[in-house]
Amino acid sequence: MQELVLIQPGGTIRSESSREAAQADARHEFEERLVECGPLAYRVARGVLRNTADAEDVAQEALLRAYRSFHRLRDRNRFRGWLVRISFRIALDRLRSAKRRDLRDLEWSQPAYQPHPANAEDIAASNEFQTHLDRALEELPEKLRLVLLLAAMEGHTIDEIAALLAIPVGTVKSRIFVARKKLAEKLRCHVSLTKTR
Template identity: 45%
Template structure:
């Protein structure tokens, strides 16, 4: 974590509104990608992002160590996203509709991205969440364990099973393609 971010967090804890705005600007994509990875829906991810920042700012003074801010914020984003999944039924929507609206560039890359999004959507929320935190955010196993409040062994197990399922969904097993 950069010193500038640490300074912003300290300023925000003292109630400086400009620091809060800068934190949102610096971490908005991080929180959104985390929420989207869990929810697999852009509108829900935007709502979860907003809710996660509100919850984070309300409890910022409870953050024990500023250096753990990204992990702490990811934990809030995951919890908000999981709460949203539990509280409302997801509306039926073709994953390719949302992805195709956002995809630009080479057709091969777009097709691969659609395949990955569809495969992620097929994972259960526990497996999808650990994959998002590890693959998209680069969190270490112990950080994922902290975010999800589960043992490191459970993180390893979920990642293993999620990767196996993704390989199967993407036709990565030998003889499938």
Template identity: 45%
Template sequence: MEQADLELIRRARHGDPQAIETIVRNYQSFVYRTAYGILQNAADAEDATQEAFIRAFRSLGRLREDRTFPTWLARIAVRISLDMVQAKARRAQDPTEEIHGSVAGGEDAASLRIDLERALAKLSPEHRTVIVLRAFHGLEYDEIAEVLDIPIGTVRSRLHHARMQLRMYLSGERGDS
């Protein structure tokens, strides 16, 4: 973490509104991508992003080491997103809508992205979360374990199963597990 970011965090701890605004601007995309990867819905991801920053700034005084801020913020965003997934599941009357038809392997990037988003949406929230943190944010296994507060072996297992399911979904096989 850069010295400038550390200084911003110190200033934010003391209530500096400009520092808070700059931190939000610097980390908003990171938090949104994390939430979207789990929630697969733009409006929900925006809500989760806003809630993550509110909670982070309310509890900034409890952050032990300023240099861990990005991991700490990611953990907050992940927990909020997973809570939202669970709340939606509890409210749902019908099972989650299935994606009809097989996923065709498109040749252009837009088609591949749509196929990938559909395949990710089929994963459980736990599997989707580890894939997002690893593949899209480049976190190492130990960092994912820290963000999710789970053992590193569980991270490895979830990644393995998630990758296998994604391969099945993307190859057009039916992979209900």
């Protein structure tokens, strides 16, 4: 027997308009969060990539992804942490692909990469330390790196980082401690080298 379905054209129009209204509401809500959390997404990306243009691209991509999945986020208070994780993940992917590309380029174009020469000794020392710090940061495990970056950002207390990443306060503290110690281990020899010059 043929199955019959009751359709209601007026109902379709109503549901269409209500869907559009819901979309407009979501867009409006997202706009407010965009202004509030846009800098956070950018800073996380910048902290990982240390390149303004790349960080901008990553932040944009993260915000777009967040918008596409915004309707799936039940607890809107968790938007900041959610966005931080999205930005961090995309930035890490970008960094890894850039590393692979650089490695390929390096294999093809010898001699090897050499750092830019510095104009003044103090700037050179400072830049050198920053370069070593960047390299040491890259070698940190992802969990430690994200917590350390968030802790370095203004306006983020330990409690806020714990809430942001949905992890206990004790875990945040221990990660920051371990991360700083690891960085110090890697940078100790460079600091003494810089000082002896």
